[in-house]
Amino acid sequence: MSSLPNDEKVEGQEEGTADDPNHIDPRLLFPMKRARVSAVGTTYWDFIQLIAPRFDPDKTWESKDAVDAWCLKCNKRVTYQCGDSSGVRYHVRIRHEDHLQKMEMFSNGGDFNDSTPKKRKLSSSSSYKAGFVPTCDLYDEYLDTARVPTVAWRSFGGIKQFYGPVVTVKCFEDNSRVKELVETDGKGSVLVVDGGASMRCALLGDMLAIKAQENNWAGILIHGCVRDVAALSKVKLGVMALGSTPRKSKRNGEGQSQLSVRLGDVECRPNDLVFCDLDGVLILTAEQAREREQKAHEVSHSVSL
Numbered sequence: 001m002s003s004l005p006n007d008e009k010v011e012g013q014e015e016g017t018a019d020d021p022n023h024i025d026p027r028l029l030f031p032m033k034r035a036r037v038s039a040v041g042t043t044y045w046d047f048i049q050l051i052a053p054r055f056d057p058d059k060t061w062e063s064k065d066a067v068d069a070w071c072l073k074c075n076k077r078v079t080y081q082c083g084d085s086s087g088v089r090y091h092v093r094i095r096h097e098d099h100l101q102k103m104e105m106f107s108n109g110g111d112f113n114d115s116t117p118k119k120r121k122l123s124s125s126s127s128y129k130a131g132f133v134p135t136c137d138l139y140d141e142y143l144d145t146a147r148v149p150t151v152a153w154r155s156f157g158g159i160k161q162f163y164g165p166v167v168t169v170k171c172f173e174d175n176s177r178v179k180e181l182v183e184t185d186g187k188g189s190v191l192v193v194d195g196g197a198s199m200r201c202a203l204l205g206d207m208l209a210i211k212a213q214e215n216n217w218a219g220i221l222i223h224g225c226v227r228d229v230a231a232l233s234k235v236k237l238g239v240m241a242l243g244s245t246p247r248k249s250k251r252n253g254e255g256q257s258q259l260s261v262r263l264g265d266v267e268c269r270p271n272d273l274v275f276c277d278l279d280g281v282l283i284l285t286a287e288q289a290r291e292r293e294q295k296a297h298e299v300s301h302s303v304s305l
């Protein structure tokens, strides 16, 4: 897994670097303090530590400062962003299954306060608990049964990897529907906007992105343009688009939501599950997403019996 793009180079550091995937200066490592403990006393963080942005013996680092995580067993960097441990959970699930099986906590999506694994009702759409998985790992698993739009996406938001069930908007140079939707509760969904690839005006800027972040959208994917690029990069929201332009869009109440939309050479439907990161975009059908969830459920259930 690659490091996050906004990792900073460590100034004045003598050994190791904070952005080398295979080497770390041990002085940069610090434990995750808020790791919740499973029924059998283990956590996802038993051999994974957080990476501080620089060496400072006088500072007590917190998880919000971490630039990524480090697996002490694999000697490998693991993706981590404050508030999002899905990269760590994915790493433990894929590389340290034995540890995971001891934990008995996969069934409740990593919410370790509930120590008794329960049978979980499988949802039809919006609660995919398997967590973020890098798009290249998903591609290797699904090959071309997953949809990968042949589109030169650029990442504009402060969150570089995001995923969620799809809510669609189809519009052309009019962002009325986008504005309406970011003012509603996104429930962790990704807003997929088919803007007809228009480069003439921007369908999103920092104000609408902040609204989306406040209203629990995981991200916004725009087959079109954004603006306010400098400010957008500071908003803790996933935003990917084709490019940017200063020109704003119309707002004449045009456009439709929850239609099947087109992203370059692929179709994207409401309730598909979309994964976005710096490698691009990968879309699973709702059926594939349910199968994933079912598999995760079976693993956890066999563990908890």
Ligand SMILES: O=C([O-])CC(=O)C(=O)O
Pocket: 175, 202, 203, 204, 205, 206, 207, 208, 209, 227, 228, 248, 249
């Ligand atoms: O208001 C718009 O249409 C886009 C924009 O500039 C913003 O969201 O900040």
Ligand SMILES: [Mg+2]
Pocket: 205, 206, 207, 228
């Ligand atoms: Mg603006």
